[in-house]
Amino acid sequence: MTGTEQWLGSAPAHWARGRLKDLIASSSNGTWGSDPVENDQNVRCIRAADFDRVSRRAELSNAPLRYVEPSSLRQHLLRPGDLVLEKSGGGEKQPVGMAVLFTGTDAAVSSNFCARIKPSVNVDSRFLNYVFAAAYGQGLTQAAIKQTTGIQNLDTGALLASRWAFPEKEEQCRIADFLDAETARIHQLMRARDAQVTALTERDYSSISEVLVPGSLANGSGTGTFPWLPELPESRPLVKLGYVCRIQNGLTVDGKRDVTGDVVTRPYLRVANVQAGHLTLDSVTEITVPRTVAERSTLRVGDVLMTEGGDLDKLGRGAVWNGELPECLHQNHVFALRPATTVLDGRYLALMTQTVHGRCYFESTGTRTTNLASTNSSKILGFPIPLPSLDVQRVLVSQVHQELQKTATIRALLNQQLALLTERRQALITAAVTGQFDVSTASGRNVTEGVSA
Known part of the structure; x- marks a missing residue:
């Protein structure tokens, strides 16, 4: 029995049984368009690189500008509430099978490596986004991927044929509201942990610099060929x-x-x-x-x-x-x-x-x-x-490694917490969209238990 069939069996009796495609009005390929032109007719083109993998939203700030012919734009233009699904690629930079929600107001299309997914009228787009997140996180998209030389291609039809159970739209909205609130709490903790990991990296950089070239973090001498260097002792x-x-x-x-x-x-x-x-x-x-x-x-x-x-x-x-x-x-x-x-x-x-x-x-x-x-x-x-002398070099290397070991231990703990938060977020999303608990009575107080701010 597959994971999807197990979910169908555990879903509440009043949830409808069907296929993932029953939640979708249409699925269409994206377009890359052509080079931008010198007018206001260019649009943003969303690629996998523009997926915010934490919030599962499309991020437009770095999406490239492309020109799409008006007739083609009418066919491919994204509307708020559409999903963008990565269909072709592979590896960490091109997560085949991942979907994000489009909430922007600027004109945009999805790239030719992606598909535009439009929810049915009786489906909350946020709920559908969480459904795709559950399917991707649980590896269900892998069964619909075909591997060629170095490239993975998603069989969208096979993915959408997966069995699923889903409630009425009103309950979908309650589930989406619950997940929006609870995942926001998790994301806040994840951002804090990411900031701490970044701070540790900066600390390592500072430690290495100060041990090997004392005075590096202060202003350099400002003179000579290398003005960033401080004054060095004769022993160095x-x-x-x-x-x-x-x-x-x-x-x-x-x-x-x-x-x-x-x-x-x-x-x-x-x-x-x-x-x-x-x-x-x-x-x-x-x-x-x-x-x-x-x-x-x-x-x-x-x-x-x-x-x-x-x-x-x-x-x-x-x-x-x-x-x-x-x-x-x-x-x-x-x-x-x-x-x-x-x-x-x-x-x-x-x-x-x-x-x-x-x-x-x-x-x-x-x-x-x-x-x-x-x-x-x-x-x-x-x-x-x-x-400096070889003996001094070795002493300095030992000193640096001791400092790096301290931060490495802390970094490992922070990364463990990030992994734990990621797992709990995935488990929460999966349980909610498959009806394993009633969100109207659920509490997220235990979602981040053991991981303090």
Whole structure:
């Protein structure tokens, strides 16, 4: 018995039995339109990126402007109370099967990767939105998804054919009112926890900067090549990275490369795998290259990885390679810095890239384009680092790690609370829209029990 059938069995006897499509007047594909024109005829186009996943509302502030022909606009124009359903995509950025409620007043359409869902006249649009939230949260949309190469496509007809039970509109409104109030309380707590997590990140940034470059958080000297730097003691001379480090370039991914003869297949790191201070190795791919190419791009334990391009604030982010994958290679957009171990600790260098000084240097020397930025090996080797003795570097690294461990423990607790709040919100929505309790007598006092403000 599926989860939907169980819900039908537990729903109150006076609720109507039917299909999800019985709650819907129409479902139609969206449109991407064409490039905006120089008049007032452009409209907002809602994508999955414009889904507020907490409130389950469409957010128009960053939705792109597009031009839609008047005849097409009459067909696709969203009305307050319509739902926007993500139909095609995949991954965290394109949550196939998720729906949000459109409440805006500005002219808008849904993108061609989405569908516009219009509720029936006897259906409260907020209730329908919560129904879709329950279906998505419980994984019911997965059964209606067809996977192609790298893309998931939702079979809307199959999803809408799911069995469901639903009350009269008056009771739908009571359920929606109850969920609006209770989920708002949960959202308030979630926003508070998010703010605390952000504050911890800022604290880490400040701690690293002050330990490695004391005085960084105050005003810099305002003079010299690097005006953001404070005055440094003689025991911490400023040394260009190229004097104490050599750089190894990575391999170029080339589909036309000859992979016959003496070749090897190895894992290799991309920019996405290198984060500030750590590596994400859950999505490492493999590549087949000639053995001679692999030998030139093989990582060694102690290498410090830095990224060539991406968002401006991520340039030069550093992480130490500890040999997590044997004989691992790295892409040409990831540089491997190999410190002279007699004078430079790789952990010290990786942390230095996360200081105010490191961020100011890479952001000021990065080459910017419209949406991205890049650096190069010359600029990386020109990075000036305060260089105390090796023993002092190790003491400073230990001090920073102790501080980071404290905030990591707190961050883990906050993330646990966020996960708990998310689970309780989902359980509350599911129980309410499937009639597992009577909202007219229910109290939300226990909804956030154990998670104080």
